[in-house]
Amino acid sequence: MPVPPADAASCPLGTHLARALDDVDAGLCVGYSGGPDSTALLHALAALPRARALGLRALHVDHGLAPDSRQWAQACRTLARRLEVPLEVVRVDVARDAGDGLEAAARDARYRALGAALHEGERLVVAHHRDDQAETFLLRALRASGPDGLRGMRTLRPLGRGLLWRPLLDLSRATLADYVRAHALPVVEDPANADLRHDRSRLRGEVMPSLAARWPHVAAAFARSAALCAEAADLLEREDAAALARAQGLDPATLHVHALAAQPAPRRARLLRRWVAGLGLPPLPAVGIDAIERELLPAPADALPAFAWRDVRILRWGGLLHAGTARAPLPADLDLAWEARGRLALPGGGWLDVEPVAGATPGTGEPLRLRVHARRGGERIRLPGRAHSHALKHVLQDLGVPPWERTRLPLVSSLDGELLAAGDLVVSARMRDLLDARALRLVWQN
Numbered sequence: 001m002p003v004p005p006a007d008a009a010s011c012p013l014g015t016h017l018a019r020a021l022d023d024v025d026a027g028l029c030v031g032y033s034g035g036p037d038s039t040a041l042l043h044a045l046a047a048l049p050r051a052r053a054l055g056l057r058a059l060h061v062d063h064g065l066a067p068d069s070r071q072w073a074q075a076c077r078t079l080a081r082r083l084e085v086p087l088e089v090v091r092v093d094v095a096r097d098a099g100d101g102l103e104a105a106a107r108d109a110r111y112r113a114l115g116a117a118l119h120e121g122e123r124l125v126v127a128h129h130r131d132d133q134a135e136t137f138l139l140r141a142l143r144a145s146g147p148d149g150l151r152g153m154r155t156l157r158p159l160g161r162g163l164l165w166r167p168l169l170d171l172s173r174a175t176l177a178d179y180v181r182a183h184a185l186p187v188v189e190d191p192a193n194a195d196l197r198h199d200r201s202r203l204r205g206e207v208m209p210s211l212a213a214r215w216p217h218v219a220a221a222f223a224r225s226a227a228l229c230a231e232a233a234d235l236l237e238r239e240d241a242a243a244l245a246r247a248q249g250l251d252p253a254t255l256h257v258h259a260l261a262a263q264p265a266p267r268r269a270r271l272l273r274r275w276v277a278g279l280g281l282p283p284l285p286a287v288g289i290d291a292i293e294r295e296l297l298p299a300p301a302d303a304l305p306a307f308a309w310r311d312v313r314i315l316r317w318g319g320l321l322h323a324g325t326a327r328a329p330l331p332a333d334l335d336l337a338w339e340a341r342g343r344l345a346l347p348g349g350g351w352l353d354v355e356p357v358a359g360a361t362p363g364t365g366e367p368l369r370l371r372v373h374a375r376r377g378g379e380r381i382r383l384p385g386r387a388h389s390h391a392l393k394h395v396l397q398d399l400g401v402p403p404w405e406r407t408r409l410p411l412v413s414s415l416d417g418e419l420l421a422a423g424d425l426v427v428s429a430r431m432r433d434l435l436d437a438r439a440l441r442l443v444w445q446n
């Protein structure tokens with residue numbers, strides 16, 4: 001059997017793939033485990049001239065977990081060579097101490113490796129089918145998922161520089177098994193698939209066959225339910241995105257309390273989770289949603305309630321929720337000498353610096369001799385154009401600087417003890433003159 005015979009293209013799997021390829025304009029890279037499903041997929045694609053024209057290659061990930069994993073990789077090489085499809089074998093390290101989570105650790109390592117190996121715009125084609133989708137649906141139902149989880153696996157999603165594509169979600173495992181038999185394809189079976197200690201194997205080996213004995217259409221029904229959940233989840237997502245855009249403040253890390261409160265509670269929970277995820281913060285736990293509902297939303301305007309998890313937190317301040325990394329205040333005894341030449345690192349991250357003013361003639365002048373310290377309370381500052389000094393506290397309040405930012409604000413003073421600046425938010429008349437003479441401006445990164 002050199003390349004697949006032409007009749008491979010005219011069987012149910014071949015015609016299904018040929019139709020699916022009509023909308024594709026990208027190189028194809030098959031995730032080839034050596035098992036029956038991805039072997040059928042690879043073989044059927046290799047028989048399609050359109051797939052060859054788009055560019056067809058395969059990747060096999062060797063997890064190194066089974067004693068004979070190298071032989072599996074070798075078996076994959078052999079078939080790929082016969083099909084004249086270039087194959088790359090990628091070896092990954094899976095943390096063996098993952099225990100019960102070994103399956104998940106292997107899957108994470110596999111997708112990381114597959115994603116990293118994808119070319120720009122290329123599609124990683126995997127052989128997940130309708131029975132896999134039905135199992136995923138049931139597994140997620142057993143974990144009490146809502147529509148977002150019950151939607152199951154997506155046909156297409158971003159992966160690395162390309163896309164992960166599952167074109168076989170409408171075909172049954174039996175269709176693929178028929179194909180393997182009809183073409184007498186060599187396959188390797190991972191014994192872990194038969195290990196009933198794994199949830200998925202237990203579903204596949206016991207639960208689904210038992211359900212199918214009474215309801216033969218069980219896999220098709222669960223897969224259909226997953227598709228219906230996907231439709232509902234898509235509608236919800238679109239509405240969430242619109243509601244979130246309306247509720248968000250000018251700074252994406254803020255959310256208007258009144259806009260959030262106007263939504264029904266289940267939608268509020270969705271918006272909060274989406275907001276936090278969009279900021280790249282760790283997932284907001286259910287207790288966080290509860291705390292926001294019970295303590296943050298009803299809080300009086302002068303309170304500063306917060307919910308913290310991992311190293312991040314959400315605070316209510318005035319009419320807004322603020323999300324971000326929790327930062328320790330500057331140490332009360334902070335006192336650093338600074339000549340305003342080069343960046344001064346601040347404890348807990350952030351820095352203070354000076355920058356040349358764009359377009360201005362570079363200034364000269366003695367280095368500045370300054371002190372950088374934390375707020376102690378009671379400081380006053382004389383602002384440009386004002387005859388009298390003002391309490392810094394009032395100036396910061398007028399500027400709307402949030403309390404947690406005030407505790408991180410580095411104050412800059414002269415050696416004779418005059419307050420010259422608070423971060424780059426407030427600059428005194430004397431400091432303005434000193435900086436102007438040198439064509440510099442102050443920059444603070446919190």
Ligand SMILES: Nc1ncnc2c1ncn2[C@@H]1O[C@H](COP(=O)(O)OP(=O)(O)OP(=O)(O)O)[C@@H](O)[C@H]1O
Nearest residue numbers: 031032033034035036037038059060061126127128
């Ligand atoms: N080691 C691997 N290397 C490359 N691709 C893989 C690997 N394991 C799985 N895949 C891809 O992901 C799909 C789904 O993985 P899953 O573990 O559910 O399948 P499997 O039991 O290995 O099935 P099969 O090998 O029969 O396709 C596979 O069909 C295959 O396309």
